[in-house]
Each structure stands twice: as C-alpha cells, then as structure tokens.
Amino acid sequence: MTLPDLFASRSSRMKASEIRELLKLLDQPDIISFAGGIPDPALFPHEAFREAYATILSGPSANVALQYQVSEGYLPLRQWIAGEMGKLGVPCDEGNIFITSGSQQGLDYLGKLFLSPRDTALVTWPTYLGALQAFNAYEPHYERFNPTGGNMTPAAYRTVASQAGGRSKFIYLVPDFANPSGETLSRSEREGVLDLAAELDIAVIEDAPYQALRYSGKTVPPIMALDCARSGGIEKARTIYCGSFSKVLAPGLRVGWVCAPRAVIEKLVLAKQASDLHSPSINQLAIHHVAQTSYADQIAKCRTVYGARRDAILQALRSAMPRGAEWTEPEGGMFIWMTLPEHIDTVSLLARSIEEARVAFVPGHAFFADGSGRNSLRMSFTLADERAVTQGVPRFGELLAKVL
Amino acid sequence: MTLPDLFASRSSRMKASEIRELLKLLDQPDIISFAGGIPDPALFPHEAFREAYATILSGPSANVALQYQVSEGYLPLRQWIAGEMGKLGVPCDEGNIFITSGSQQGLDYLGKLFLSPRDTALVTWPTYLGALQAFNAYEPHYERFNPTGGNMTPAAYRTVASQAGGRSKFIYLVPDFANPSGETLSRSEREGVLDLAAELDIAVIEDAPYQALRYSGKTVPPIMALDCARSGGIEKARTIYCGSFSKVLAPGLRVGWVCAPRAVIEKLVLAKQASDLHSPSINQLAIHHVAQTSYADQIAKCRTVYGARRDAILQALRSAMPRGAEWTEPEGGMFIWMTLPEHIDTVSLLARSIEEARVAFVPGHAFFADGSGRNSLRMSFTLADERAVTQGVPRFGELLAKVL
Numbered sequence: 001m002t003l004p005d006l007f008a009s010r011s012s013r014m015k016a017s018e019i020r021e022l023l024k025l026l027d028q029p030d031i032i033s034f035a036g037g038i039p040d041p042a043l044f045p046h047e048a049f050r051e052a053y054a055t056i057l058s059g060p061s062a063n064v065a066l067q068y069q070v071s072e073g074y075l076p077l078r079q080w081i082a083g084e085m086g087k088l089g090v091p092c093d094e095g096n097i098f099i100t101s102g103s104q105q106g107l108d109y110l111g112k113l114f115l116s117p118r119d120t121a122l123v124t125w126p127t128y129l130g131a132l133q134a135f136n137a138y139e140p141h142y143e144r145f146n147p148t149g150g151n152m153t154p155a156a157y158r159t160v161a162s163q164a165g166g167r168s169k170f171i172y173l174v175p176d177f178a179n180p181s182g183e184t185l186s187r188s189e190r191e192g193v194l195d196l197a198a199e200l201d202i203a204v205i206e207d208a209p210y211q212a213l214r215y216s217g218k219t220v221p222p223i224m225a226l227d228c229a230r231s232g233g234i235e236k237a238r239t240i241y242c243g244s245f246s247k248v249l250a251p252g253l254r255v256g257w258v259c260a261p262r263a264v265i266e267k268l269v270l271a272k273q274a275s276d277l278h279s280p281s282i283n284q285l286a287i288h289h290v291a292q293t294s295y296a297d298q299i300a301k302c303r304t305v306y307g308a309r310r311d312a313i314l315q316a317l318r319s320a321m322p323r324g325a326e327w328t329e330p331e332g333g334m335f336i337w338m339t340l341p342e343h344i345d346t347v348s349l350l351a352r353s354i355e356e357a358r359v360a361f362v363p364g365h366a367f368f369a370d371g372s373g374r375n376s377l378r379m380s381f382t383l384a385d386e387r388a389v390t391q392g393v394p395r396f397g398e399l400l401a402k403v404l
Numbered sequence: 405m406t407l408p409d410l411f412a413s414r415s416s417r418m419k420a421s422e423i424r425e426l427l428k429l430l431d432q433p434d435i436i437s438f439a440g441g442i443p444d445p446a447l448f449p450h451e452a453f454r455e456a457y458a459t460i461l462s463g464p465s466a467n468v469a470l471q472y473q474v475s476e477g478y479l480p481l482r483q484w485i486a487g488e489m490g491k492l493g494v495p496c497d498e499g500n501i502f503i504t505s506g507s508q509q510g511l512d513y514l515g516k517l518f519l520s521p522r523d524t525a526l527v528t529w530p531t532y533l534g535a536l537q538a539f540n541a542y543e544p545h546y547e548r549f550n551p552t553g554g555n556m557t558p559a560a561y562r563t564v565a566s567q568a569g570g571r572s573k574f575i576y577l578v579p580d581f582a583n584p585s586g587e588t589l590s591r592s593e594r595e596g597v598l599d600l601a602a603e604l605d606i607a608v609i610e611d612a613p614y615q616a617l618r619y620s621g622k623t624v625p626p627i628m629a630l631d632c633a634r635s636g637g638i639e640k641a642r643t644i645y646c647g648s649f650s651k652v653l654a655p656g657l658r659v660g661w662v663c664a665p666r667a668v669i670e671k672l673v674l675a676k677q678a679s680d681l682h683s684p685s686i687n688q689l690a691i692h693h694v695a696q697t698s699y700a701d702q703i704a705k706c707r708t709v710y711g712a713r714r715d716a717i718l719q720a721l722r723s724a725m726p727r728g729a730e731w732t733e734p735e736g737g738m739f740i741w742m743t744l745p746e747h748i749d750t751v752s753l754l755a756r757s758i759e760e761a762r763v764a765f766v767p768g769h770a771f772f773a774d775g776s777g778r779n780s781l782r783m784s785f786t787l788a789d790e791r792a793v794t795q796g797v798p799r800f801g802e803l804l805a806k807v808l
Contacts, residue, residue, distance in 0.1 A: 001605050003642060004667050006573050008520040008542070014674035041467040049470065053457035063445040066453065066654035101505060101680040108679040112541065116412040133678040137516065138412070169410050201405050238407060250470035252685035263408050270418035274537040275512040275679075276505040281656035283684055 010117075013136040032392035033360040034379035037179060037334055043302055044250045045294045052289035056282065065282035071272045072265070073099025073257075074284035080291060081243070085259050088211075089225030090241065092234045096259055098268045101279045103209050103244040103256035107134040109271045110170070110205055110240060113264075115140045118165030122157070123172050126337075126367030126376065128179045128207060131172055142369035145171050145196075147189045154199040170203040170240075171196065175223055177210045177333025180367045180378040184331050190223045194230065197238055209244040209256075210333035212299045215307030217331040224259065235261045245287050247334070248298050253283040306334070306382055312389045313381045320397030324404040327379075336379045337364070341404060346377045349403065357395040414521075417540040436796035437764040438783035441583060441738055447706055448654045449698045456693035460686065469686040475676045476669070477503025477661075478688035484695060485647070489663050492615075493629030494645065496638045500663055502672045505683045507613050507648040507660035511538040513675045514574070514609055514644060517668075519544045522569030526561070527576050530741075530771030530780065532583045532611065535576055546773035549575050549600075551593045558603040574607040574644075575600065579627055581614045581737025584771045584782040588735050594627045598634065601642055613648040613660075616703045618736035619711030628663065639665045649691050651738070652702050657687040710738070710786055716793045717785045724801030728808040731783075740783045741768070745808060750781040753807065761799040 004011075056065045064074075072078065078094040085092050100106045107130065115121065115138035122145035123131070132142075141164035145151060152160070161168040171193060175185040185193070197204045206223045224239040231237050237260075244256040258268060272278065313336065314329055321327070327338040338361075340346065346363040353359050364376030384392075408415075460469045468478075476482065482498040489496050504510045511534065519525065519542035526549035527535070536546075545568035549555060556564070565572040575597060579589040589597070601608045610627045628643040635641050641664075648660040662672060676682065717740065718733055725731070731742040742765075744750065750767040757763050768780030788796075 002667060003607050003644075003665060004671065006607060007517050007671065008523070010520070011517050011671055011675075014671060014678060016674060038472055041471050044467065044470045046461065046466050046470070049466075050458065050461040053461060054454065057450065057454040057457060062450050062453075063448065064656075066448045066450070066656040067445050068442055068650075068655045101684070105680040113411050113415050116414070119412070130678075130681070137675070137678055203407050203410060240407075246472075251472045252468075252470040254680060254682070254684040261407060263406060267408065267411065267415055267418060270420060271415075271541070274418060274534075274541055276509040276658060277534070278658070280505070280658040280684055280687055283687065 010137050010139055013139060031354060031358050031360055032388045032395075034381070034384065034388070034392070035360045035362050036383065037380050038382065039247055039251065040305065040382050043298075043305060045290060045298055048290045048294045049250070049286060052286040053282075056285045056289065061285060065285045067281060069278040069281040069284065071269045071278045073097070073279060074281065074288060077284050077288040077291075080288060081257050081259070085241070089221045090228055090234065090259060092259060095262050096234055096265060098258045098260070098265045098272075099279050099284055100242075100256045100258055101254040101276070102246055102251070103207060103242040104130055104134065106242040106256060106258040107131050107205070107207065108137075109268050109275075111135040111138045111140075112271055113267055114169040114203065116166055120157075120161035120164055120166060120168040121170060121172060122168060122202075123369055124178070124181075125369070126180050126364060126373055127172065127369065128174055129367050131207065132369060135172075140169075141166065143168070144369075145173070147173060147175075147185050147193055149192075151196060154196065157200055168200050168202050170205050172205040172207065174207045174210070176208060176220070177213065177330050177335070179210070179333070180335050180362070180364065181337040182328040182330030182333060182335045183337070184217070184220065187220050187226070190220065190226055193223055194227055194239070202238070204239040206239055206241045208241060209247055211243070212248055213302055213306060213334070214332035215303055215310055237261055240264055245291070248295070248302055249287060249290055253287060255279060255283055255287045309381045309384045313379070313384050313393060316389045316393035320394045322397060322401040322404050325400055334380050334382045336381060338377050338379060340375045340377070340400070342375050344375045344403065346374060349377070352403075353396060353399055357399040359392050359396040359399075414541050414543055417543060435758060435762050435764055436792045436799075438785070438788065438792070438796070439764045439766050440787065441784050442786065443651055443655065444709065444786050447702075447709060449694060449702055452694045452698045453654065453690060456690040457686070460689045460693065465689060469689045471685060473682040473685040473688065475673045475682045477501070477683060478685065478692060481688050481692040481695075484692060485661050485663070489645070493625045494632055494638065494663060496663060499666050500638055500669060502662045502664070502669045502676075503683050503688055504646075504660045504662055505658040505680065506650055506655070507611060507646040508534055508538065510646040510660060510662040511535050511609070511611065512541075513672050513679075515539040515542045515544075516675055517671055518573040518607065520570055524565035524568055524570060524572040525574060525576055526572060526606075527773055528582070528585075529773070530584050530768060530777055531576065531773065532578055533771050535611065536773055539576075545570065547572070548773075549577070551577060551579075551589050551597055553596075555600060558600065561604055572604050572606050574609050576609040576611065578611045578614070580612060580624070581617065581734050581739070583614070583737070584739050584766070584768065585741040586732040586734030586737060586739045587741070588621070588624065591624050591630070594624065594630055597627055598631055598643070606642070608643040610643055610645045612645060613651055614737035615647070616652055617706055617710060617738070619707055619714055621735040641665055644668055649695070652699065652706055653691060653694055657684075657691060659683060659687055659691045713785045713788045717783070717788050717797060720793045720797035724798045726801060726805040726808050729804055738784050738786045740785060742781050742783060744779045744781070744804070746779050748779045748807065750778060753781070756807075757800060757803055761803040763796050763800040763803070
C-alpha cells in the first residue's frame, strides 16, 4: 500500500484548484492577465516595513518578536484591532480579537469548529473559492443562499439540511465588494441575512478582507455591527467577522484576525494551539508597528490607485464589450464579474483567449459550489496598468464579438 | 442556542491543556521554573536576523517577501533544507520538502490527512502533548507503542484498531531526545519501528525538532534515513519527517518543514492552500538568509550552552534527589523526565512544590494518551541558570525527601 492509500476520506475533498493550475501557465510576458487576485506590490509600504523590522529587532522587543507567543496573538495588536472594529460600529475589546495567519486561516478554523460531515453551509452562488476549499476538508453539504432575495423558507432549509444528513451551521458571505462578484450588500440585505440566520438559529461568517477598499458610494455597516446593535452587544451576536491586513498592508506576513463573541474566540484559541501554536510573533509586532504609523495612509493610497484602475477598466469595458456581455460595477475591492450568454463555456474561452487575444481571466465555475456558472468569469483590476486597459480589454472585446 | 452549541463534535476534543493553564501561574519572579519548554532567548541570533530583514526589505526581494507565495514554500529555502536532509542521510530534492508554520503545523496536517474518526494512532507512553492535541481534532483512538520492546503482535494491533472502529494509520514518535522523556532511540530500535510499521503497512511520523541538539554520545541516523536505505529511496519510504528551525534559530518566525515522498507533499500542499495559503513569505526568506550564514554556528552555540546546563542539572540532581526518584539522562534536547514512586501524584506535588519549594515543573500525566503516568514529571533545563541549579534543585530535593 502507498501512503496516500492510508489517507482519510476527507483528503479526497482536497483537490488542486483548476484555477490555481491555470494561473501557473500565465507567466509569459506578452499575456495580459486579469486573473490573479493579488495586490499591486508597488503599493506595499516598503519603507514602513523596513523601519518596523529594524526597530523591533533592535530593542528589548527583539526577544518578544523571536520567541513563542500566546495562541490568541500579540496583545497590543489585538487591542489596536479592537479599536478599529469599534470605529466600524462593533464595540468590543481584545478578548473578542483572535490573530490568524491571514483571514484564510479563520475560515479553516471556523469550518473545523462548526462542520461535521454532511452539515450544511449556506453560501452565495458564486462564492470565494478559498472558502469552499477551506470548508471542503470538513465534508459539508452546500446550499445556496441569495442575499438579494428568493431564498427558500427556513423550514425548507431545515428539510434539505436534514436530508443531507446534518443540520445548517452557518451562512458564509463576503458582503463588501465580494470575491468574485464585486457586489456589495445593502444595509437592508445585511439585515435580511441576520433575519434568516436568526430564524434558522445559525451563525453568520462575515468575510471582510476588502472592507476598507471602497472607491465610491457610501460605506455600509458590517453585518457584525448591525448584529451587535440588534442583539445587544457582541457577546450575544451570531456573527463572526474575519479581517485581513493582506490587501491594505501586505499579504506576505500572513496576518489577519477574527472578531467574535468570547465563547467562539476561546475555541479558536484551542484550535490554533493544536494546529500551529500561534501566528509568527515577529510579523504581529511588525503589522502593529506599521498599522499604527501607516494604516490610514495606506488605505488612502490603495483607494486612489485601485479606484482609478477600476474607473479605467470599466470605461474600457463599456467601449469594447459586445452586446451579450454583462458585468458588475464594483464600488471597491479587486474584482469585476462578467456574465456571458449561456452557450459560452469560459474554460474553453480562456484557452482561446490566451491563444488569440493573449488575455487571461479566471473562469467562473470554480466559484460555484455546484460547479455551475460556466458562462461567467472574473477579472481583477488591481494590476491593470494602461496597457492592460488600452490593449487587453479591446483585444478581449474583439474575441468576444467573434464568439457571442 | 449559543454559537458553541453549533460546534462540531470534534470541538469537544479541543481542550485547554491543564499544563498550559498551570504555566500561566508561574510568572512570580521568586519561582524557579523548570516547566517551560522554550529556547533561551539569549541564544537567538539577533544580529543575523536584523541583518536578514534589513537586506531582504532593501532590494528587489522586498516584493517577494511582502507578496503571496506558493503553498509549498520559498524554493531556495526548500532547496537548502533538501541539502541538509541529504547530510542526514536522506537523499531528496526540493520536491520532497514542504514548508510549515512550525513543525506543529506538520502534525496538524498529517492528522488531517491520515485520521478518520476512530482510526488508530500508535504513540509512545508518554508522548509530546502538542502531537496529541493536533491529532485529537481528528478523533483518533490511541494505542501504545513501545520502541524499546514489549509491543503487541501486528495481528493484535490490527484487532484492537478494528475494535476501535477504524484501522491503524501511523506510528508517531520523537526519536531524538524526546519531549517529554529525553530519551533517544538506538539504531536497532529505529529499525524495529520500521519493521513494525512495515508489518502493519502504516506510516511513521518522525518528529525531529531537537535532532541537531546533541550534547554527548554518537549521532543516530534519522528513521527516515534508515527507511530510505532499506526501501530504495525516499519515494518508496513510509516515513514522514517533521523538522523545525524553532529550537536552533528562533520559534517566533514559525518556520518548520516536512520531508516526505512527493505523493504526501502534494496532499500537504493542498491542505495548506485550504488552511492558510502559505507560511509567511518574509520569514521564509529571513530563515533562508540566517540559515545560510549562521546555522552551523547556532547549532554549536546551543550545544555548548545547553550541554553545560544539562551537565549542571544532572549533577545537582545526583546530589539532591532522595532515593526513590529516578530520572533520564538525555544526550541532547531540552528535557529530563523524572519518575517517582507510584503513590505520588505530581499534580498535587506541583501545588505543594510551588508553595513550599517555589519550584515548578510539568506534571507528567498530560503526556499520556490514557491519562496515566501521574507519578512522573518533566523538567526543562534550557533556562536553568546557576540559581536554578544551586537553589532550585536542592529545594525540590528537600521537598521530595519529605514526601517520598
């Protein structure tokens, strides 16, 4: 027998993402890629990080940075984040903040805590691919949740969850400038999420990595803020908020957080003790240092640069796309979502687009828990420079005009 | 219903370690603690880390350090580790190396890959507490494995595993200067581990965080080296090796590795994509930088300092301990394991020791998968300065003389 023959049944759920495999093929320099969902490294606060690591490693903090740390995370950073959450309308303290290795790790631990095999997770169609990958390891059933309406009744959700062999555990969603759809939920849609969650008596996982990256329109309070207001405080809330420094500061340090009632934080701490003890001490100190000096400036810088890129690509799309292509106009974040006529398969389209138009994007179906959505695709604009906008979008438009 | 009511059954296995709770009580300055299993921060290569982060963040490597990274880890670091594994007798290349956030994360992922609920994990009595915590989340049954002999027959192991409701998946052990026992397996005992694993057709997880920290005696090849030799190369090996930079360089960066056949590495990469995408890029670059310049020097420094501390505490124990106390004499690592007469409960003893002798240690029973071993305790000597040796050990000896 080989070692993989000994693996648990859940390992068969861990599959290489077709998308990630495709992205590896896109390194040729003449290809214009709208595929990668990564921040522009030119916006990283290089000088602030240089200064942070130099300072941290020069004083008595060096031994804090290099030594083991408590599993919940570096206290001053947790206090700083609690202050930021307060500004977003979520009154809380450091006991409600848990440091993760990127918000992805929060999703993994929440899957581990909530999901027994065959339990139901309610997700949007499409939803963040990484969330599906994190949850897949715990073998859930997925049911569709539509924040703009047309959902099943609570009784019907209960029935399908029971038929799947478990019970509904949470609604997972990205309410601000979603990956991949680019869409943002209105305040009343957010209240509707909480209504359904309350009727089903389940949790809400609010994944908010793009929350600060708004380029137009008015800020909508986090679902967690609305929950705290209606339920009488964070300890009674059913929402669990996942935040990240990856989009505004830098992803390479892997620092994110979960904000939740203490009873959830305590279990997350135990999950972390068992899984990697704690997130790197030195990066928590560095993020704390840089956040204090540069967080507001970084948000402003990202908003200016990414906002201009969003405007430019949306304008280019309006000029270049043929009839039959529809796309979202995001108020922030990193992504535009395009829907093509039903007869188009964007996996085949990608192959042709790379060959003929030298333009890449992410086919949409991997973002659907049921593998549907084959006529959709995701474009990221965070790295869309002038060439991408003035050459890439028109070339892609010409190709689409041929196939639609 | 509160959120914890919605948690999966496995969350009940995630329990706060009594030991970790106890350690929090030991901050009073007059207590001499042999409890914590952490490296001495005075030995961290502060200057090398300062120089590494400054260099990395000054050149074009800054964007590599701050950006997302592939899940398997930073290629030059993986190549460097493959070279080190080669020196230990494990011929391999970067395709056999996977970077983890500390070796603890390797244990978590291996539990996730191998263990279905009620599968059997063979562990030593006592075993590393963190391994039990990592595996507990996957709800295994534990069976005792004794590397010095007296094991059940393979048929009997199969029967008990089947009665537990699954099958045996792996033997887990720390062959060099084990945590908590301090013991090291001889070459023939290591061959015996491989014999049993072959008869049961299961994996061997070789946890080797202390491997480089030998203070006396002769190096014994890793189990993985013996396995590669007998099975005809790493791709046919059944051993999975978990390494760490935490004990020799610094734990605060959380960088460890797994060395395994490619088929295992591929699944670990998928587990990591789903759980935290990748270990922090910047710390992988920093460890690579410091390892290249300082790894050998650091090993030499740790061996000199910790070796002297081991000698001093062993000498003090010989003078101060009453008849009836027995302890291991480790050839390396961080721990001494003491066994007291059966009527002694070291949890009660710890309370009395803190009160009367102002000396702390870790009670042994948490290291036993069945909660036995209540007459044992663990002492760490990595932070044992002169006061600890000349005052702490005699005070503890006086207390023991009263209770034995």
